[in-house]
Amino acid sequence: MSSMRPAAVVVLAAGEGTRMKSATPKVLHDLCGRSLVGHVVAAAGELEPHALVAVVGHARERVAGHLAEVAPEVRTAVQYEQNGTGHAVRVALDELAGGGSAADAVAGTVLVTCGDTPLLTAATLRALASAHEADGNAVTVLTAEVPDATGYGRIIRGTDGAVTAIVEHKDADESQRAVREINSGVFAFDGRLLAEALGKLSTDNSQGEEYLTDVLGILRAEGHRVGAALAADHREIAGINNRVQLAQARRTMNDRLLELAMLAGVTVVDPASTWIDVTVTVERDAVVHPGTQLLGTTHLAEGCEVGPNSRLTDTRVGQAATVDNTVAKGAEIGAEATVGPFAYLRPGSRLGTSGKIGAFVETKNAAIGDGSKVPHLSYVGDATIGDHTNIGAASVFVNYDGERKHHTTIGSHCRTGSDNMFIAPVNVADGAYTAAGSVITQDVPAGALAVARAHQRNVEGWVARRRPDSAAARAAAEADTAQPPAEAGTDTTVA
16 A cells, blocks of 8 residues: 555544543634634545544544544544553554454554644644655654754664664753654554554553553564654644643644645735634635634635624635624625624524615615615524515514514515514515504505504703703703894794
8 A cells, every 4th residue: 555545543632631620621622714623634535545544542532523524535543541642552453353453454564643633734744654664664753843942852864864763852862852853752663563553562660551662672682674754844743731832733724724725816915913714715805804703614705805803603705805893604605795793603693795884874684685784783583585675774573482583574665764673474575665663563565654553742941840940941941042032023933
């Protein structure tokens, strides 16, 4: 089997991760739209291995359930007791063997990686497998040169470049501590030799565990070559053990994603304040302003403009649309439409081509047609609005009776007045108008004007009688004094 198709990739994801200080298993913490282990299996999956298995242990039901949801091709092997990394790999090979010979099940290259290394790329794993096969190694260690190697195991090489030892920091002498090449914990093995060496591991150590790194010594002692492949970017091998490292990895991943977007023709005005998930897609000539978060399966079409200060989740923005200071989730925004500022689009909101959702507008489960506008200060929920309709300011679609949601339909080319209440279920047909201040409780026929408001009644002198010492009373008295007397013969009666 060539390096393009490894025999297997084993992902070690059984640890508890106590330093995260979290009720969530470490490998399930989110990083740019994927779990830590989700990033690892996604990178491994790009190599199209013949088998991909994750070893689970702590919170195994949650981790296995998550993997079944996001990567159903991944098999899981349970390490019921965390007896070391060597034991974990042996559990994985037993799962792949299915009761048969582990050596036969993994004849070829086997990659072993960790579930808490989300920055590791498929390109680096592929390069590791290729170097392993090209050099004819029994095992190849993925290494990296780091600015500060304190605390890491040092890679000691011979004159031929082969790895002669991995020396832990505490055991290293002065010359060894000067070495900046460190062990990543990621390996490529000859599968048959790995299976045989795992059966020779000892627990004769301070932790009483089977260490995978001991396999290197076993294979070397048997005369096999142990090599190393140097990662181009040391940040790829970084493991996540606490929230500080999680934040650092998130920044690195985010920078990587934004760089790819910018190189593809996207303008990101301020990468430092812009955040993007790995599942987001953005077309060229889109512009992303500062303070914007693009999450989930959000898609930005060519030439659209988003931000500043917008958070879009699972939202599609059409070509040349603009979205300003907006929160949207599960929404669709049509081409050349405008949204915001300070709009809230909840799931099921769909705005047509050249439509408008303006300032301080909230929508939910609402289809708003091409060229239609909800300019300001309104709530549109459980509604269908046709094309080229204008909804007046401060309108509310009253959709909930305390038990059930009801639907409102506004037709095309309608003009509804400001401060309208549409009491669902109700239908306003095409071309109809509604008067400002109306409470619409009955259907409005096409082309009709609906007026649904009480007659105004002015109670003269009410302020002077009920609030005699108020500023309002004094202002009213001054206004009466300043008013010129009516000319003789003038009729002041209001019809």
